[in-house]
Amino acid sequence: MVMVMFLKNLMPYKKAKEIVFKRLEKLATEKVKLIPIYEAYNKISSEDILSPEDLPMFNRAAMDGYGVIAEDTFGASETNPIILDLLGDPHKPVREGQCVKLSTGMATPEGVNAVVMKEYCREGEGFVEIREGVRPYENICKVGEDIKKGDLILKRGDVITPYHIGILSSLGIRYIRTYDLSVGVVSTGDELVDLEDFSSIEELKRKKKYIINSNTPMFYALIKELGFSPKIYKSVGDNKEEIKEALLKSIEENDIVITTGGTSVGDRDYTVEVVKDIGKLIIHGVQIRPGKPFGFGRCSLGEKEVLLYILSGYPVAAVVQFELFLRNYFRSRRSIYLPLARSVPSTPGRTDVVRVKLVSENKRTYVEPLRIKGSGILSSLKDGDGYIIIDENVEGYEKGEYVKVYLF
Numbered sequence: 402m403v404m405v406m407f408l409k410n411l412m413p414y415k416k417a418k419e420i421v422f423k424r425l426e427k428l429a430t431e432k433v434k435l436i437p438i439y440e441a442y443n444k445i446s447s448e449d450i451l452s453p454e455d456l457p458m459f460n461r462a463a464m465d466g467y468g469v470i471a472e473d474t475f476g477a478s479e480t481n482p483i484i485l486d487l488l489g490d491p492h493k494p495v496r497e498g499q500c501v502k503l504s505t506g507m508a509t510p511e512g513v514n515a516v517v518m519k520e521y522c523r524e525g526e527g528f529v530e531i532r533e534g535v536r537p538y539e540n541i542c543k544v545g546e547d548i549k550k551g552d553l554i555l556k557r558g559d560v561i562t563p564y565h566i567g568i569l570s571s572l573g574i575r576y577i578r579t580y581d582l583s584v585g586v587v588s589t590g591d592e593l594v595d596l597e598d599f600s601s602i603e604e605l606k607r608k609k610k611y612i613i614n615s616n617t618p619m620f621y622a623l624i625k626e627l628g629f630s631p632k633i634y635k636s637v638g639d640n641k642e643e644i645k646e647a648l649l650k651s652i653e654e655n656d657i658v659i660t661t662g663g664t665s666v667g668d669r670d671y672t673v674e675v676v677k678d679i680g681k682l683i684i685h686g687v688q689i690r691p692g693k694p695f696g697f698g699r700c701s702l703g704e705k706e707v708l709l710y711i712l713s714g715y716p717v718a719a720v721v722q723f724e725l726f727l728r729n730y731f732r733s734r735r736s737i738y739l740p741l742a743r744s745v746p747s748t749p750g751r752t753d754v755v756r757v758k759l760v761s762e763n764k765r766t767y768v769e770p771l772r773i774k775g776s777g778i779l780s781s782l783k784d785g786d787g788y789i790i791i792d793e794n795v796e797g798y799e800k801g802e803y804v805k806v807y808l809f
Protein backbone atom coordinates (compact mmCIF):
# COMPACT_ATOMS: atom_id res chain seq x y z
CA MET A 402 0.00 0.00 0.00
CA VAL A 403 2.74 2.38 1.03
CA MET A 404 4.55 1.59 -2.19
CA VAL A 405 1.63 2.61 -4.36
CA MET A 406 1.23 5.88 -2.46
CA PHE A 407 4.90 6.57 -2.78
CA LEU A 408 5.14 5.88 -6.47
CA LYS A 409 2.14 8.06 -7.24
CA ASN A 410 3.26 11.06 -5.23
CA LEU A 411 6.49 12.09 -6.82
CA MET A 412 7.23 15.79 -6.57
CA PRO A 413 8.33 17.62 -9.74
CA TYR A 414 12.07 18.29 -9.74
CA LYS A 415 11.76 22.08 -9.91
CA LYS A 416 9.46 22.25 -6.92
CA ALA A 417 11.69 19.96 -4.85
CA LYS A 418 14.72 22.02 -5.78
CA GLU A 419 13.00 25.23 -4.72
CA ILE A 420 12.02 23.80 -1.34
CA VAL A 421 15.49 22.42 -0.63
CA PHE A 422 17.38 25.51 -1.83
CA LYS A 423 15.28 27.80 0.35
CA ARG A 424 16.32 25.80 3.42
CA LEU A 425 19.94 25.78 2.31
CA GLU A 426 19.90 29.53 1.83
CA LYS A 427 18.82 30.00 5.42
CA LEU A 428 21.30 27.52 6.81
CA ALA A 429 24.24 28.83 4.78
CA THR A 430 23.80 32.41 5.91
CA GLU A 431 23.90 31.26 9.52
CA LYS A 432 27.05 29.21 9.09
CA VAL A 433 29.77 31.66 8.28
CA LYS A 434 33.33 31.46 9.53
CA LEU A 435 36.24 33.88 9.30
CA ILE A 436 39.24 31.90 8.11
CA PRO A 437 42.86 32.71 7.27
CA ILE A 438 43.50 33.19 3.56
CA TYR A 439 45.83 30.18 3.62
CA GLU A 440 42.87 27.92 4.37
CA ALA A 441 40.49 29.51 1.89
CA TYR A 442 41.26 27.39 -1.17
CA ASN A 443 38.13 25.70 -2.54
CA LYS A 444 35.91 27.23 0.15
CA ILE A 445 32.87 29.27 -0.76
CA SER A 446 32.90 32.98 -0.05
CA SER A 447 29.97 34.19 2.03
CA GLU A 448 30.63 37.84 1.25
CA ASP A 449 31.17 40.24 -1.61
CA ILE A 450 34.66 41.68 -1.45
CA LEU A 451 35.30 45.00 -3.17
CA SER A 452 38.89 45.93 -3.71
CA PRO A 453 40.02 48.41 -1.04
CA GLU A 454 42.89 49.59 -3.28
CA ASP A 455 44.09 49.91 -6.83
CA LEU A 456 46.34 47.10 -7.96
CA PRO A 457 49.13 47.75 -8.59
CA MET A 458 48.96 50.35 -5.88
CA PHE A 459 51.55 52.49 -7.73
CA ASN A 460 53.03 52.69 -11.24
CA ARG A 461 55.81 50.18 -11.46
CA ALA A 462 58.53 49.17 -13.84
CA ALA A 463 57.58 46.18 -15.96
CA MET A 464 61.18 45.62 -17.10
CA ASP A 465 64.72 46.01 -15.79
CA GLY A 466 66.13 49.23 -17.21
CA TYR A 467 66.04 52.99 -16.82
CA GLY A 468 63.08 55.11 -15.78
CA VAL A 469 62.80 58.11 -18.10
CA ILE A 470 60.51 60.84 -19.30
CA ALA A 471 59.36 59.26 -22.57
CA GLU A 472 59.48 62.58 -24.42
CA ASP A 473 63.24 62.82 -23.63
CA THR A 474 63.90 59.64 -25.61
CA PHE A 475 61.98 60.46 -28.79
CA GLY A 476 64.18 59.83 -31.80
CA ALA A 477 66.82 57.87 -29.90
CA SER A 478 68.34 54.99 -31.88
CA GLU A 479 71.41 52.80 -32.18
CA THR A 480 73.06 55.39 -34.45
CA ASN A 481 71.65 58.40 -32.61
CA PRO A 482 71.80 57.69 -28.86
CA ILE A 483 70.45 60.27 -26.43
CA ILE A 484 72.40 60.92 -23.23
CA LEU A 485 70.54 61.31 -19.93
CA ASP A 486 71.93 62.11 -16.47
CA LEU A 487 71.70 59.15 -14.11
CA LEU A 488 70.34 59.96 -10.65
CA GLY A 489 71.74 57.94 -7.77
CA ASP A 490 68.50 57.65 -5.78
CA PRO A 491 65.65 55.76 -7.54
CA HIS A 492 63.05 57.43 -5.28
CA LYS A 493 63.86 61.06 -6.17
CA PRO A 494 61.75 62.90 -8.74
CA VAL A 495 63.10 62.74 -12.26
CA ARG A 496 63.29 65.98 -14.25
CA GLU A 497 63.92 66.69 -17.92
CA GLY A 498 67.18 65.13 -19.09
CA GLN A 499 67.45 62.75 -16.16
CA CYS A 500 66.83 59.04 -15.59
CA VAL A 501 67.00 56.44 -12.80
CA LYS A 502 67.95 52.81 -12.70
CA LEU A 503 64.93 50.56 -12.00
CA SER A 504 64.43 46.84 -11.62
CA THR A 505 61.25 45.02 -12.60
CA GLY A 506 58.48 45.67 -10.12
CA MET A 507 59.98 48.80 -8.55
CA ALA A 508 57.78 51.84 -8.05
CA THR A 509 58.53 54.53 -10.60
CA PRO A 510 59.51 57.85 -9.03
CA GLU A 511 57.69 61.09 -9.78
CA GLY A 512 58.25 62.28 -13.34
CA VAL A 513 59.06 58.87 -14.82
CA ASN A 514 56.51 57.83 -17.43
CA ALA A 515 58.37 55.04 -19.26
CA VAL A 516 61.14 52.51 -18.86
CA VAL A 517 63.82 51.82 -21.45
CA MET A 518 64.93 48.21 -21.29
CA LYS A 519 68.48 47.65 -20.13
CA GLU A 520 69.31 45.97 -23.46
CA TYR A 521 68.87 49.30 -25.28
CA CYS A 522 71.07 51.34 -22.92
CA ARG A 523 74.70 51.76 -22.04
CA GLU A 524 75.51 53.06 -18.61
CA GLY A 525 78.55 55.29 -18.12
CA GLU A 526 79.87 57.31 -15.18
CA GLY A 527 76.79 59.32 -14.07
CA PHE A 528 75.01 59.06 -17.42
CA VAL A 529 73.14 56.61 -19.62
CA GLU A 530 73.13 56.37 -23.39
CA ILE A 531 69.58 55.63 -24.55
CA ARG A 532 69.58 53.77 -27.88
CA GLU A 533 65.87 53.33 -28.42
CA GLY A 534 62.97 55.73 -27.90
CA VAL A 535 59.98 54.72 -25.79
CA ARG A 536 56.35 55.82 -25.88
CA PRO A 537 54.67 57.22 -22.75
CA TYR A 538 53.85 54.33 -20.38
CA GLU A 539 55.90 51.84 -22.34
CA ASN A 540 57.22 49.14 -19.97
CA ILE A 541 55.21 50.53 -17.09
CA CYS A 542 52.49 48.65 -15.25
CA LYS A 543 50.01 51.39 -14.41
CA VAL A 544 48.18 51.99 -11.13
CA GLY A 545 44.92 50.03 -11.16
CA GLU A 546 45.79 48.23 -14.40
CA ASP A 547 45.05 44.87 -12.77
CA ILE A 548 42.28 45.85 -10.37
CA LYS A 549 40.62 49.18 -9.65
CA LYS A 550 39.66 50.31 -6.19
CA GLY A 551 36.02 49.29 -5.72
CA ASP A 552 36.11 46.41 -8.26
CA LEU A 553 34.21 43.30 -7.17
CA ILE A 554 36.95 40.74 -6.68
CA LEU A 555 34.98 38.01 -4.97
CA LYS A 556 31.22 37.49 -4.99
CA ARG A 557 29.15 35.82 -2.34
CA GLY A 558 28.89 32.20 -3.47
CA ASP A 559 32.13 32.21 -5.48
CA VAL A 560 34.43 29.27 -5.05
CA ILE A 561 37.81 30.56 -3.93
CA THR A 562 40.59 29.69 -6.37
CA PRO A 563 44.36 30.06 -5.94
CA TYR A 564 44.04 33.22 -8.10
CA HIS A 565 41.55 34.84 -5.74
CA ILE A 566 44.00 34.02 -2.96
CA GLY A 567 46.80 35.69 -4.93
CA ILE A 568 44.79 38.85 -5.50
CA LEU A 569 43.44 39.04 -1.95
CA SER A 570 46.98 38.65 -0.62
CA SER A 571 48.26 41.39 -2.95
CA LEU A 572 45.70 43.65 -1.34
CA GLY A 573 46.80 42.72 2.17
CA ILE A 574 43.60 40.81 2.97
CA ARG A 575 44.50 38.08 5.45
CA TYR A 576 41.12 36.69 6.51
CA ILE A 577 37.93 35.98 4.62
CA ARG A 578 34.41 34.89 5.49
CA THR A 579 33.32 31.56 4.05
CA TYR A 580 30.43 29.17 4.42
CA ASP A 581 31.43 26.53 6.84
CA LEU A 582 29.11 23.57 7.03
CA SER A 583 29.77 20.35 8.77
CA VAL A 584 28.19 17.45 6.92
CA GLY A 585 27.75 14.02 8.50
CA VAL A 586 27.49 10.82 6.47
CA VAL A 587 25.67 7.73 7.68
CA SER A 588 25.31 4.78 5.32
CA THR A 589 22.68 2.21 6.11
CA GLY A 590 22.17 -1.37 5.00
CA ASP A 591 22.51 -4.83 6.58
CA GLU A 592 24.55 -5.97 3.61
CA LEU A 593 27.26 -3.35 4.13
CA VAL A 594 30.68 -3.79 5.59
CA ASP A 595 32.96 -0.81 6.23
CA LEU A 596 36.50 -0.65 4.84
CA GLU A 597 37.85 -0.61 8.38
CA ASP A 598 36.06 -3.81 9.33
CA PHE A 599 37.66 -6.54 7.26
CA SER A 600 41.13 -7.60 6.35
CA SER A 601 40.61 -9.49 3.11
CA ILE A 602 38.04 -10.09 0.41
CA GLU A 603 38.28 -13.85 1.23
CA GLU A 604 37.05 -13.03 4.72
CA LEU A 605 34.00 -11.26 3.24
CA LYS A 606 33.31 -14.15 0.92
CA ARG A 607 33.37 -16.57 3.87
CA LYS A 608 30.95 -14.35 5.80
CA LYS A 609 28.79 -13.92 2.67
CA LYS A 610 29.05 -10.14 2.98
CA TYR A 611 29.70 -8.83 -0.46
CA ILE A 612 28.85 -5.17 -0.42
CA ILE A 613 31.65 -2.94 0.76
CA ASN A 614 30.40 0.43 1.91
CA SER A 615 31.75 2.70 -0.79
CA ASN A 616 29.23 5.48 -0.25
CA THR A 617 30.82 6.73 2.97
CA PRO A 618 34.33 7.23 1.53
CA MET A 619 32.86 8.62 -1.71
CA PHE A 620 30.71 11.17 0.11
CA TYR A 621 33.62 12.08 2.35
CA ALA A 622 35.40 13.14 -0.85
CA LEU A 623 32.34 14.81 -2.40
CA ILE A 624 31.83 16.94 0.69
CA LYS A 625 35.49 17.92 0.77
CA GLU A 626 35.29 18.79 -2.91
CA LEU A 627 32.35 21.01 -2.09
CA GLY A 628 34.53 22.87 0.40
CA PHE A 629 32.79 21.69 3.55
CA SER A 630 33.87 19.55 6.50
CA PRO A 631 32.81 15.92 6.26
CA LYS A 632 32.25 13.83 9.33
CA ILE A 633 31.79 10.15 8.74
CA TYR A 634 30.22 7.44 10.87
CA LYS A 635 30.22 3.68 10.91
CA SER A 636 27.52 2.22 8.72
CA VAL A 637 24.41 0.91 10.43
CA GLY A 638 22.21 -2.10 9.75
CA ASP A 639 18.58 -2.02 8.71
CA ASN A 640 17.32 -1.64 12.21
CA LYS A 641 15.10 1.21 13.28
CA GLU A 642 16.71 1.68 16.68
CA GLU A 643 20.24 1.59 15.30
CA ILE A 644 19.40 4.06 12.55
CA LYS A 645 17.71 6.37 15.03
CA GLU A 646 20.68 6.32 17.38
CA ALA A 647 23.15 6.97 14.57
CA LEU A 648 21.03 9.76 13.13
CA LEU A 649 20.58 11.52 16.46
CA LYS A 650 24.32 11.42 17.12
CA SER A 651 25.19 12.83 13.71
CA ILE A 652 22.45 15.45 13.95
CA GLU A 653 23.98 16.65 17.19
CA GLU A 654 27.41 16.96 15.57
CA ASN A 655 26.59 18.46 12.15
CA ASP A 656 24.62 21.06 10.19
CA ILE A 657 23.58 18.66 7.47
CA VAL A 658 23.27 14.89 7.71
CA ILE A 659 23.35 12.67 4.66
CA THR A 660 22.11 9.12 4.88
CA THR A 661 22.37 6.61 2.08
CA GLY A 662 20.24 3.51 1.66
CA GLY A 663 16.80 2.54 2.80
CA THR A 664 15.04 5.23 0.80
CA SER A 665 12.89 2.99 -1.24
CA VAL A 666 9.87 0.99 -0.27
CA GLY A 667 11.42 -2.33 0.73
CA ASP A 668 10.50 -4.05 3.99
CA ARG A 669 13.77 -2.90 5.53
CA ASP A 670 13.82 0.68 4.35
CA TYR A 671 13.60 2.43 7.70
CA THR A 672 15.42 5.71 7.20
CA VAL A 673 12.35 7.61 6.10
CA GLU A 674 10.35 6.29 9.05
CA VAL A 675 13.07 7.34 11.48
CA VAL A 676 13.18 10.84 10.03
CA LYS A 677 9.42 11.12 10.52
CA ASP A 678 9.93 10.05 14.14
CA ILE A 679 12.69 12.44 15.08
CA GLY A 680 11.97 15.41 12.82
CA LYS A 681 9.93 16.39 9.82
CA LEU A 682 9.94 14.69 6.45
CA ILE A 683 9.49 17.39 3.81
CA ILE A 684 10.05 15.50 0.57
CA HIS A 685 10.05 11.84 -0.32
CA GLY A 686 10.11 10.91 -3.97
CA VAL A 687 10.94 13.25 -6.85
CA GLN A 688 10.28 12.94 -10.59
CA ILE A 689 13.91 12.41 -11.50
CA ARG A 690 15.97 9.58 -12.86
CA PRO A 691 18.14 8.38 -11.37
CA GLY A 692 17.44 9.32 -7.80
CA LYS A 693 13.65 9.07 -7.60
CA PRO A 694 13.42 8.02 -3.93
CA PHE A 695 15.20 11.19 -2.72
CA GLY A 696 14.11 12.26 0.73
CA PHE A 697 14.59 15.55 2.52
CA GLY A 698 13.74 16.58 6.03
CA ARG A 699 14.78 18.58 8.99
CA CYS A 700 15.27 18.08 12.67
CA SER A 701 15.45 20.72 15.39
CA LEU A 702 17.81 20.42 18.31
CA GLY A 703 17.22 23.35 20.64
CA GLU A 704 18.12 26.45 18.61
CA LYS A 705 19.80 24.42 15.93
CA GLU A 706 18.10 23.11 12.80
CA VAL A 707 19.75 20.30 10.91
CA LEU A 708 18.88 19.41 7.32
CA LEU A 709 18.53 15.74 6.50
CA TYR A 710 19.30 14.36 3.06
CA ILE A 711 17.98 10.87 2.61
CA LEU A 712 19.83 9.52 -0.39
CA SER A 713 19.51 6.24 -2.23
CA GLY A 714 21.79 3.36 -1.48
CA TYR A 715 22.65 3.01 -5.15
CA PRO A 716 25.84 5.04 -5.52
CA VAL A 717 24.97 6.75 -8.81
CA ALA A 718 21.45 7.66 -7.68
CA ALA A 719 22.93 9.05 -4.46
CA VAL A 720 25.53 11.11 -6.31
CA VAL A 721 22.90 12.56 -8.64
CA GLN A 722 20.70 13.48 -5.67
CA PHE A 723 23.67 15.11 -3.95
CA GLU A 724 24.52 16.97 -7.16
CA LEU A 725 21.02 18.29 -7.83
CA PHE A 726 19.99 19.16 -4.30
CA LEU A 727 23.17 20.09 -2.46
CA ARG A 728 26.17 20.69 -4.67
CA ASN A 729 24.33 22.74 -7.28
CA TYR A 730 23.18 25.23 -4.66
CA PHE A 731 26.73 26.07 -3.70
CA ARG A 732 28.62 25.75 -6.94
CA SER A 733 27.33 25.69 -10.45
CA ARG A 734 29.18 23.64 -13.00
CA ARG A 735 30.62 25.13 -16.14
CA SER A 736 28.48 24.23 -19.11
CA ILE A 737 28.87 24.18 -22.88
CA TYR A 738 26.52 23.49 -25.78
CA LEU A 739 27.54 20.63 -28.07
CA PRO A 740 25.71 18.37 -30.55
CA LEU A 741 24.59 14.88 -29.63
CA ALA A 742 26.34 11.92 -31.26
CA ARG A 743 23.07 9.97 -31.10
CA SER A 744 19.55 10.50 -29.87
CA VAL A 745 18.52 10.09 -26.24
CA PRO A 746 14.97 9.16 -25.37
CA SER A 747 13.23 10.27 -22.20
CA THR A 748 9.85 9.99 -20.57
CA PRO A 749 7.89 13.25 -20.35
CA GLY A 750 6.99 14.20 -16.81
CA ARG A 751 10.37 13.13 -15.51
CA THR A 752 13.68 14.96 -15.33
CA ASP A 753 16.51 12.74 -16.53
CA VAL A 754 20.14 13.19 -15.65
CA VAL A 755 22.16 11.46 -18.36
CA ARG A 756 25.89 10.96 -17.94
CA VAL A 757 27.81 11.72 -21.10
CA LYS A 758 31.25 11.47 -22.63
CA LEU A 759 32.71 13.99 -25.03
CA VAL A 760 34.11 12.42 -28.18
CA SER A 761 36.08 14.20 -30.88
CA GLU A 762 35.95 13.29 -34.54
CA ASN A 763 37.26 15.30 -37.53
CA LYS A 764 38.04 18.28 -35.28
CA ARG A 765 34.48 18.37 -33.93
CA THR A 766 33.32 17.42 -30.47
CA TYR A 767 30.13 15.46 -29.86
CA VAL A 768 28.16 14.42 -26.80
CA GLU A 769 27.94 10.68 -26.40
CA PRO A 770 25.27 9.61 -23.90
CA LEU A 771 26.58 6.70 -21.84
CA ARG A 772 24.42 3.64 -22.19
CA ILE A 773 24.02 2.51 -18.65
CA LYS A 774 21.38 0.52 -16.98
CA GLY A 775 21.02 0.76 -13.25
CA SER A 776 22.18 3.19 -10.68
CA GLY A 777 24.92 1.04 -9.28
CA ILE A 778 27.28 1.58 -12.22
CA LEU A 779 29.84 4.00 -10.81
CA SER A 780 32.04 3.88 -13.89
CA SER A 781 29.48 6.14 -15.60
CA LEU A 782 30.71 8.84 -13.25
CA LYS A 783 34.37 7.87 -13.36
CA ASP A 784 34.44 7.71 -17.18
CA GLY A 785 31.93 10.44 -17.88
CA ASP A 786 32.90 14.01 -18.71
CA GLY A 787 29.65 15.43 -17.43
CA TYR A 788 25.91 15.13 -17.74
CA ILE A 789 22.93 16.59 -19.54
CA ILE A 790 19.56 17.25 -17.99
CA ILE A 791 16.49 16.33 -19.96
CA ASP A 792 13.65 18.50 -18.68
CA GLU A 793 10.37 16.96 -17.68
CA ASN A 794 8.54 18.60 -20.59
CA VAL A 795 10.99 17.25 -23.18
CA GLU A 796 10.63 13.89 -24.89
CA GLY A 797 14.34 13.36 -25.37
CA TYR A 798 16.77 14.83 -27.90
CA GLU A 799 17.61 13.96 -31.50
CA LYS A 800 21.04 13.11 -32.88
CA GLY A 801 22.80 16.33 -33.85
CA GLU A 802 20.71 18.51 -31.53
CA TYR A 803 22.72 20.90 -29.36
CA VAL A 804 22.47 20.10 -25.68
CA LYS A 805 23.83 21.82 -22.60
CA VAL A 806 26.54 19.71 -21.01
CA TYR A 807 27.40 20.29 -17.36
CA LEU A 808 31.08 19.44 -17.05
CA PHE A 809 32.59 17.43 -14.21
Ligand SMILES: Nc1nc2c(c(=O)[nH]1)N[C@H]1C(S)=C(S)[C@@H](COP(=O)(O)OP(=O)(O)OC[C@H]3O[C@@H](n4cnc5c(N)ncnc54)[C@H](O)[C@@H]3O)O[C@H]1N2
Nearest residue numbers: 588590613614615616662663664665670693713714715718
Ligand atom coordinates in the same frame (compact mmCIF):
# COMPACT_ATOMS: atom_id res chain seq x y z
N1 LIG B 1 9.58 -1.80 -5.42
C1 LIG B 1 10.39 -0.78 -5.64
N2 LIG B 1 11.71 -0.98 -5.56
C2 LIG B 1 12.54 0.02 -5.80
C3 LIG B 1 12.03 1.29 -6.13
C4 LIG B 1 10.64 1.48 -6.17
O1 LIG B 1 10.14 2.57 -6.43
N3 LIG B 1 9.87 0.42 -5.91
N4 LIG B 1 12.93 2.28 -6.40
C5 LIG B 1 14.23 1.87 -6.91
C6 LIG B 1 15.13 2.98 -6.96
S1 LIG B 1 14.80 4.15 -8.16
C7 LIG B 1 16.25 3.07 -6.19
S2 LIG B 1 17.40 4.33 -6.46
C8 LIG B 1 16.55 2.13 -5.13
C9 LIG B 1 16.82 2.85 -3.82
O2 LIG B 1 17.03 1.94 -2.88
P1 LIG B 1 17.51 2.20 -1.41
O3 LIG B 1 17.82 3.63 -1.22
O4 LIG B 1 16.55 1.61 -0.50
O5 LIG B 1 18.90 1.51 -1.41
P2 LIG B 1 19.28 0.10 -0.85
O6 LIG B 1 18.23 -0.88 -1.19
O7 LIG B 1 19.70 0.23 0.53
O8 LIG B 1 20.52 -0.15 -1.77
C10 LIG B 1 20.45 -0.38 -3.13
C11 LIG B 1 21.74 -1.03 -3.58
O9 LIG B 1 22.79 -0.06 -3.54
C12 LIG B 1 24.00 -0.62 -3.05
N5 LIG B 1 24.41 0.10 -1.85
C13 LIG B 1 23.64 0.52 -0.84
N6 LIG B 1 24.35 1.17 0.06
C14 LIG B 1 25.61 1.19 -0.38
C15 LIG B 1 26.83 1.70 0.14
N7 LIG B 1 26.88 2.40 1.29
N8 LIG B 1 27.96 1.51 -0.56
C16 LIG B 1 27.93 0.81 -1.73
N9 LIG B 1 26.80 0.31 -2.26
C17 LIG B 1 25.66 0.48 -1.60
C18 LIG B 1 23.73 -2.03 -2.76
O10 LIG B 1 24.10 -2.81 -3.87
C19 LIG B 1 22.24 -2.12 -2.62
O11 LIG B 1 21.76 -3.37 -2.94
O12 LIG B 1 15.46 1.28 -4.92
C20 LIG B 1 14.87 0.73 -6.12
N10 LIG B 1 13.88 -0.20 -5.71
Ligand code: MOO
Nearest residue numbers: 691692693718776
Ligand atom coordinates in the same frame (compact mmCIF):
# COMPACT_ATOMS: atom_id res chain seq x y z
O1 MOO C 1 16.90 6.37 -8.43
MO1 MOO C 1 16.85 4.86 -8.95
O2 MOO C 1 18.45 5.25 -9.39
O3 MOO C 1 16.15 5.55 -10.53
O4 MOO C 1 17.39 3.33 -9.54
